[in-house]
Structure formats: C-alpha cells, structure tokens
Amino acid sequence: MIILETNWNLLTPVLLLAAIVLFLIVRMYKIRRVLIGGGGPETSENTIDLTDQTFEKVIGKGVSLVDFWAPWCAPCRMQGPIVNELADEIAGKANICKMDVDKNKKMAAKYGIRSIPTIMVFKNGEMVKQFVGIKPKATLLKEIEKHL
Structure with missing residues (x-):
C-alpha cells in the first residue's frame, strides 16, 4: 500500500491563493450586481x-x-x-x-x-x-x- 505524503510547504500557499481568488471573485460579482442593477429595488416604501x-x-x-x-x-x-x-x-x-x-x-x-x-x-x-x-x-x- 502506498501512503501519499502531503507536502504542506507547497499545499498551504496554494490553498491560501485559491481562497483569495475565490474571495475576489465573489466580491467582484457583488459589485457587478450593484452596478448593473441587481443591487435591490430603486426605492423602499419609505x-x-x-x-x-x-x-x-x-x-x-x-x-x-x-x-x-x-x-x-x-x-x-x-x-x-x-x-x-x-x-x-x-x-x-x-x-x-x-x-x-x-x-x-x-x-x-x-x-x-x-x-x-x-x-x-x-x-x-x-x-x-x-x-x-x-x-x-x-x-x-x-x-x-x-x-x-
């Protein structure tokens, strides 16, 4: 049986970079929704x-x-x-x-x-x-x- 060893020195930065990229994609999507009109109603009832x-x-x-x-x-x-x-x-x-x-x-x-x-x-x-x-x-x- 082959046991795979994890190289944490390589995996940690890759996972951190993936998390940052995912965060930026979500933020850009939210900003885009606001700018093109998906940010909610034009007015509230008040x-x-x-x-x-x-x-x-x-x-x-x-x-x-x-x-x-x-x-x-x-x-x-x-x-x-x-x-x-x-x-x-x-x-x-x-x-x-x-x-x-x-x-x-x-x-x-x-x-x-x-x-x-x-x-x-x-x-x-x-x-x-x-x-x-x-x-x-x-x-x-x-x-x-x-x-x-």
Whole structure:
C-alpha cells in the first residue's frame, strides 16, 4: 500500500491563493450586481420619489434629505441602497427622497447639480447641507439628526 505524503510547504500557499481568488471573485460579482442593477429595488416604501412638480411641497416642511441621481450613474446605484436603508430607519422623522435628474431637469438646474450623486439636506425648504459623492449612512443620519 502506498501512503501519499502531503507536502504542506507547497499545499498551504496554494490553498491560501485559491481562497483569495475565490474571495475576489465573489466580491467582484457583488459589485457587478450593484452596478448593473441587481443591487435591490430603486426605492423602499419609505423613500419618496420627487418630481419637479412635487419638490417644493415635500421639502417645504420639516427636515428632508434629497438624493439627486440618475439610473446610468454607477456611484448613484451604490448610494441608492444606503438612502433606502436610511429611509426605513428614520421613517416618519424626516422625508427621505430621491430625484432622477434626467427626468426632472428644472430642480436639478435650480440647485446647480453638476455631479451626481448629490445629496442635499433641507430644513423647512432651505438647504442646510450638501454632499457630493457616495456618503455612508452614518454621515447622512448624523446630519439629519442635527436638524430635527
């Protein structure tokens, strides 16, 4: 009977490399899903979809966070689920809104949106804070709580 001896000096790095490659493949697949639209729903039940016609009425009272975005924008698609989580977490305390800048050019022009995602926090209709780029939920939550 032949007993196979394992050369651990060779096998350990090979297994470690295989684990790293597998991890990277899984991460790339998850990122790809977010970027091409498999990252979840566009809005949650607590997120308000704004239009040029509804914008002033919704942000006019209380605290509102508005995410200016577009469907073709990869960073916007990454920010979207964060905004949805925030909407579910603070439902009823503040308005968490999304506005598609391709469909609603009037308000995007009024507020000088040049880069997306742009997130603005409003208190009683006046802008109090603006963020450009992807922001974590904690940063957005802190800013909203500051104005409640």
